[in-house]
Amino acid sequence: MRKVIIFTILFINTLLGAQIEELSWPRGETFLTFLEKYKIPLNLYYDLEKEDKELCSEIQAENNYFLYTEDNGDLNQVLIPVSSDIQLHIYKDSSNNYKFQTLPIDYVENSEFVAIEINESISNDIFKVTGNSYLSAIVQSLFKGSDVNFRKMQKGDFIAIQYTQKSYLGKPFGMPEISSAMVQINKKPYYRFKYSKDDKYYDEKGVGFTQTFFFQIPLAYSRISSHFTNKRYHPVLKRYRAHLGTDFAAPTGRNIYAAGDGKIEFVGTQGGYGKTIIINHQNGYKTLYGHQNGFAKGIRQGQMIKKGEHIGYVGSTGLSSGPHLHLGMYKNGVAIDALSVIKKPQTDGLEAKEKASFLANSQNIIKRFEKEIANENRTLPNKFERTKDRSEINVM
The missing domain is CATH 3.10.450.350 (Nuclear Transport Factor 2; Chain: A,)
Known part of the structure; x- marks a missing residue:
């Protein structure tokens, strides 16, 4: 070996x-x-x-x-x-x-802090500096529903972003994660800062501008027969295993309900998951309901669905050793642990004891934004951190 x-x-x-x-x-x-x-x-x-x-x-x-x-x-x-x-x-x-x-x-994760002067357009200028085609759309979505009007941006205004991006074989892998952003329009700055506990974005005063999406467990189950594992090394088999979902054991025919509001993206048979429904929710989330015995009457692709609405029945179709629901959850196309989202405590904003720390950290980031905007040598992004993850594996 x-x-x-x-x-x-x-x-x-x-x-x-x-x-x-x-x-x-x-x-x-x-x-x-x-x-x-x-x-x-x-x-x-x-x-x-x-x-x-x-x-x-x-x-x-x-x-x-x-x-x-x-x-x-x-x-x-x-x-x-x-x-x-x-x-x-x-x-x-x-x-x-x-x-x-x-x-x-074997991905590399880069954390970058960039200030970009607007010369042509938001999309072109961000791409020229970062080489990332997703950042512009994400930045604009952060300010959606506010008084920020990107059409009023003038040449000489700035966008500043603090973000992380995985890369694989020298190319971006997955979606970038923005932790803070500044948009300057007619010389007036607007800010968004991400709060890790609720995944919401707030301005420099602690006012929230995005809604946190909450889900419910989609059935009454007997036990969790298999938990989500993204990357686990099996010491006996001496190889990596993964289970990209949560399996809820329940009797055949038990009702399955939508975990959240959304639009049905797929109804049918999908490989090892057998009879499957996929629902597209807001904020980049999707849920997958696998191994169903059958679908609720009237369920069809393209249908809008409400949280708690009946969609199907527990079964054992596809590759299944017994009746259960395989619940998959995806954020921006990446599989995540559904229970980490479902069990996340609901918050309506920053708690008083945490707000002071959040605001102080935001002010430090604003100072970094201002310093980088004043830096005339900003042709390329300043890479403040480089964290490499190169996992070793055993090959027979």
């Missing part, structure tokens, strides 16, 4: 002149159709454990994956991210047999 860094696994063959392709996962493609496309024996999938088969159902359309094919078109290996921390790896071993494993994603 030898220890290698995950980056090496995929790129060991590049030393011999091989080409790595970065591709977008096509809509309608499944793990099985992918295997068929590259003439990989389907038993690679059928012989997997239930937990790994479920992960194969987590592949998101239009997400990037990394493929290496040989000169004759045969697949040598592929890395397919299924969450912010875990990816599927198919590769040929020394005997030319295809193998499957799950691996941690």
